[in-house]
Amino acid sequence: MMKSAILASLIAAAAAFAPSKSSVSTTSTQLAGVDFSKEVGVQAPLGFFDPLGLLFDADQAKFDRLRLVEVKHGRIAMLAVVGYLTTDAGIRFPGAEGIPGGFAALESGAIPELVWAQFVATVALMEMVNQDAGIAAKGEPMGEFPGDFRNGALDFGWDKQSDAWKRNKRTIELNNGRAAQMGILGIMVHEQLGNIPEVLPGH
Structure with missing residues (x-):
């Protein structure tokens, strides 16, 4: 039922x-x-x-804010999919060998409180460092586009590329993020249904 x-x-x-x-x-x-x-x-x-x-x-400001949210959720979802597949394969950081993967890690209480504190501190630090990229300062956002978190420090040759190349890379990231959001949702649903072995290879 x-x-x-x-x-x-x-x-x-x-x-x-x-x-x-x-x-x-x-x-x-x-x-x-x-x-x-x-x-x-x-x-x-x-x-x-x-x-x-x-x-x-x-207006454009609202679109940019929603696009920023979409990009961030897509990046988080991509990390979530990779993280789930990595732990499902049995790979763990040293000292975390006893922590189960998926929802079981939350339900078992196996994650130490210090790890939760580090997680919250890391997210808070990243949000503080990148807040100017999503907030218009003097009418102009700090980033070149919503989701640009270079903060005037990182480049990796981005500025040397053509506009067409940049647009293509941004489109690829958006599509991968959208697919990852559907992917992690599907993984979560299948785990709750109890049929992950039928979905993921290697079981």
Whole structure:
């Protein structure tokens, strides 16, 4: 019964992402006077896709804030997928060999309090260091684009590349982040259903 309820909720969630000819997002760009259809990440087959109408009557500042959130969630999801697959393969940091993977690590209480403190401190430090990249200072954000956390210090040759190359790399990151968000959600659902061995190889 529980599995049927989960399956039904997943089907309902997937239906919400079905493309619609009369999309609210089409009018949102007209009302705000901003055309988001040329933004990075808008591509076939869905094109500009805003089924929830989050950009209804939005300006560029709101779009940039939502894009920043999307990029950050995508990066976290990519780390989560890699981390899950790594621990599922039995790889651990020295001293953490006894900590189980997945939800079992949280349920067992095997993670030491010091590790939680280090985690919270690291996230807080990263947010403080990168806050200027997402906040407009004197009308201009510090980063070149939402999610640019170089903070004027890191480059790795980015500024030497063409605009087309940069756009391509940003599109790749967005797509990988979107796939990872769906991927980690799927892994979490399958773990709760108890069929991870059927989904992940090597079991």
